[in-house]
Amino acid sequence: MSDLYGRHKAVLPDWLALYYADPIEITHGEGRYVWDAAGKRYLDFFGGILTTMTAHALPEITKAVSEQAGRIIHSSTLYLNRPMVELAERVAELSGIPDARVFFTTSGTEANDTALLLATSYRRSNQILAMRNSYHGRSFSTVGITGNKGWSPTSLSPLQTLYVHGGVRTRGPYADLSDDDFIAACVADLEDLLGHVRPPAALIAEPIQGVGGFTSPPDGLYAAFRQVLQERGILWIADEVQTGWGRTGEHFWGWQAHAENGPPDIITFAKGIGNGMSIGGVVARAEIMNCLDSNSISTFGGTQITMAAGLANLTYLLEHDLQGNARRVGGLLIERLRAVAAQLPGVREVRGRGLMIGVELVKPGTDTADPETAAAVLEAAREEGLLLGKGGGHNTSALRIAPPLSLTVAEAEEGAAILERALRSCVQ
Template identity: 90%
Template sequence: MTNDLLGRHRAVLPDWLALYYEDPIEITHGEGRHVWDAQGNRYLDFFGGILTTMTAHALPEVTKAVSEQAGRIIHSSTLYLNRPMIELAERIAQLSGIPNARVFFTTSGTEANDTALLLATAYRRSNTILAMRNSYHGRSFSSVGITGNRGWSPTSLSPLQTLYVHGGVRTRGPYASLGDADFIAACVEDLVDLLGHTRAPAALIAEPIQGVGGFTSPPDGLYAAFREVLHERGILWIADEVQTGWGRTGEHFWGWQAHGQNGPPDIMTFAKGIGNGMSIGGVVARSEIMNCLDSNSISTFGGTQITMAAGLANLNYLLEHDLQGNSRRVGGMLIERLRSAAAQVPAVREVRGRGLMIGIEITRPGTDEADPKAAAAVLEAAREGGLLIGKGGGHNTSSLRVAPPLSLNVAEAGEGAAILENALRSIQ
């Protein structure tokens, strides 16, 4: 049956639509932190549909909210007043930390970043964008144009002029040998030099922790130092929180707060986890930026009632059960367990991350050379052991990504770590 489904997939869907595993699986249902495939195999889910199942699979509070809303009305567009959309926007505006914030809902992180770019370029009257090397911001024409990761950038054509800044990857590149303070100073100096050679950009867009890039990040405070330089020149800061938001990093509710010494971003984008599987994305911006567009605009599917009902229920559950605190506690234990195991595996170059957002970089032992085959082998071995993880990275996809639902408990973290330890040992 799976082979038949795979053949049908290949017959009608694009060749570039990636599937995990040599023998791809069909996930049929899930509960809590577990999912099942069509053959009845149960897996501990440490990837959550690419960081999207944020709280739990089949969370009763979310499924109840969706069912009840579906029984009333599913959709009406933004042309009509929408109570769930207004209520969720009020909550997000308050949580964002952005003063006088306005919220616009989209259907994905790609569309959210697309909207942020539209706002920034219109507000600043400039189509020049600063982006980070090794970054990823989506698959639309404009977001591909600012993606600093060759493996996820299928075209060099773009409506934007993009200039790439150094600093998103702490342990690679020309400044890797420096201490944190000197690393930040060197990256700021590079930014200032870059700005001296170009017309004033509209904005810098940056992921506080690079998701597709392999969960890499700069030292805390880098973007605060960047913001000081940008603010002096009127350049906006867009924080891409599509993967880092809602408490996943444990220490902060938003990733930007590790760099918030000079205030919040001017624009923030979000998506993925807030819907717990429902299609929600969005943009938060200061009112003068959000309101700068001088033409009509609506959204057909952004903010539809059924997705907003899911988002409200999911956000309430996350806050009431302190899933940010759980991410800090359980994630801290998990990352230390994985670092201890990785110390015995020469192919593991680094275990990094914070909270329940952990990256494991695989290289050829004794070198910094990526080993995508070994990383793929770990992915396969983990699946054989009953664990689903992800992969990414800017160096030929050689990083494993671990990002379970934020309700992960200590026993499940230990179970997943044991499976992953065995999978890592299998490549020696």
């Protein structure tokens, strides 16, 4: 055990998860690669949990942060803040929400917490619809709407949460249906549920479930849900903490795969927009955002140095068409991994969009999750210089692949080759 690991265990909580039997300290990075304290290089296929969205040590962002730090780092939201206004203007325009207002936080958890405050205040209801297998953060309110027991340390909550079918296409009671019939069954279930309860405040849903193992419904499910919700005045909150900013390749936002009935009422975001800096936020129609009848602030939300990073990062993302790169390179990577999976009975499914790819492992010949093998693949890939994530609602048996969106074809092939060897050595 390294000295740093021993010190970690001595002062930090036991529930603060670490990857690997022998945890590594990442000391620096460049592009799509990082190095540990021993000098070993890794191809980063997880980006600090989908947070390093463009690249490590990107000069444009480093320069913007350095220049802003030389002027002022922080003043709070009690004063006018030019970088915050400029980033809010761009996010509002990109959101697709008419007459949008933007509130910045420091994390996705805080963003979702704020969205819940807005929705429940606006609707005067503490009932929330959430998806099974979902994850929305680690605060008291967001744990209360998380539908993944592995990330729910308590059932206590200030909210009454009702869980809806549909976030996982290939498991559950409707898995064997066609896409159209799957959507129809989920909508019928939602309508039946709403017939038994007072109208909830909102439905919160990840377009692709992140911690849940990169699962998603057929395109159009949330559009169909939206029609049911709109008839009853129920809001739709799209949790875009992991799916936003072009990661899925086909769309800038995950909700756009379900856009038939217009944009969500509220969008939450975080992670990738800061490229490692602590930025989260909420976008909502003005009437919803302005419904609170008391004062509030965000001491560290929207601070100048994080806004400077966000502006530089968003500019780079758009000017270099990283959404298009995610679509092209991600498509090649998914097909490469599916070809490998077809030869391994222990790989149940390769799924995802763009550079958001899940590889679900099971005990061969069954649908039983195999978290031990998933952990073994994670270790084997790390030994060969590849960092992956893991997740899933079935005992973290899905490998999660989410590299920076600037990933090259050569790097995708490098990572796929390492992962193939790791899968073949661990999966039956």
